[in-house]
Amino acid sequence: MAEALAVLIRLLVVSTIVERVLEIASQIWDYVLQADGKPKADPGRKRVILQTAGFVLGTALSLAMGVRVFGMLGIEGVPFLLDLVFTGILVGGGTEPVHSLIKFLEENKDRVKRELNEARAAPETVMPELETIGISYRGGLYPDRPGHGLRTGNPDLIVFHHSATHLETSFDRIVQIERERDLDPTYHCVVTADGRHHNYCRWDSIGWHAKGVNTRSLGICLVGNFHTDPADPSSNANGRFGPPQPTEAQLDTAARVIALWMLLYNIPDTQVVPHRAVGNTSCPGDRFPAQELLDRARKYREMWARSEVAQKELAELRGKEGVYV
Ligand SMILES: [Zn+2]
Missing domain, CATH: 3.40.80.10 (Peptidoglycan recognition protein-like)
Structure with missing residues (x-):
């Protein structure tokens, strides 16, 4: 859990940078268009362009800073490029997706901790019984009948x-x-x-x-x-x-x-x-x-x-x- 949070903090750093850059780009965009006297940009078009820019920037930053989600979490078998693209998409969306992930991990932390404690506590409840033999014997099914005859000595x-x-x-x-x-x-x-x-x-x-x-x-x-x-x-x-x-x-x-x-x-x-x-x-x-x-x-x-x-x-x-x- 601590390992996952450390990974998320690094993601948060990258995604914060992306978010700030996009905010500034958005403001510059509006300012330039207004200066030209043109109407405000179509918000749908602007979102697509900014999202694309966020992805490109996120991927570039992740590559430069060596941030890769699967690689950092120790999940093997994910190709480098796929890991990089996924990381780019995640941080390219700004801090919101990363925050949601942190929230999810925080909420589940208590549950995981509780389950771990329960698993650890289980053997203790059985321990006292281990010390006792707990096997009864009253001569078996036929206490009055010595099987197929009595032994001549004890079993070995x-x-x-x-x-x-x-x-x-x-x-x-x-x-x-x-x-x-x-x-x-x-x-x-x-x-x-x-x-x-x-x-x-x-x-x-x-x-x-x-x-x-x-x-x-x-x-x-x-x-x-x-x-x-x-x-x-x-x-x-x-x-x-x-x-x-x-x-x-x-x-x-x-x-x-x-x-x-x-x-x-x-x-x-x-x-x-x-x-x-x-x-x-x-x-x-x-x-x-x-x-x-x-x-x-x-x-x-x-x-x-x-x-x-x-x-x-x-x-x-x-x-x-x-x-x-
Ligand atoms: Zn057998």
Whole structure:
């Protein structure tokens, strides 16, 4: 904004010079005609001549003083001549167009400032919540049923998936699908597009989510289809499963669940992997922001390790049934 005003001040200087010169020219014109005893000039004709003179003068002055609107505002890609002609037209009209521009910028300054402040204030309102874990656990969907059997030891691997269904699929529907496939229970946690987490398989039990590593791992599923390979008929290449990336709220909740598991079971971040890293699959899809998920999970883990509130929540969760074998 300050930069734009500095540019306008330079324009104002040039346009003031043009305005004064035109005023003098207009007076001389009238004086000469009157001296000759001729009638006053036709005002329409005079305006056209003065406007043309103003444009020529404005362009010449802008060229001499190195004043170019687009160039000074840092707007690239405008040819030199076009920039010069535009500047000439602007300042050639005298100070009025430049004044209107200044007024416009002044009026919008407050709005821009307010919007900037609001944007800056936004993270502060979320900050206190970041310190708390905010993930509940009461044994999942079947508190009395230990999944596909109890583990023999605590998990040392976290596998993340997509559901390969529409982004808006409900948790109930996901469970129904797994029942139809005879896999129920599969994931230890399902995160829906609204950012809610749904504990499914008991955390101390084996879920059928990643063949080969089920006995030692925890599975988390983000609802949606994030694979867009057109060669794969079950992919979301044409967008029929909704947006091809998880929602902001969904990604954030998934990162929280992963961070919590890392803390509960002491799992290092090198042991948090996409399904495709341990199986013959494209899950969770080529558009899945795996790195972003990992970065966020790491950030939460570090934040909670320092947070007193989070440590309290963690102690409570450690004492619950269905967490450790
Ligand atoms: Zn998967």
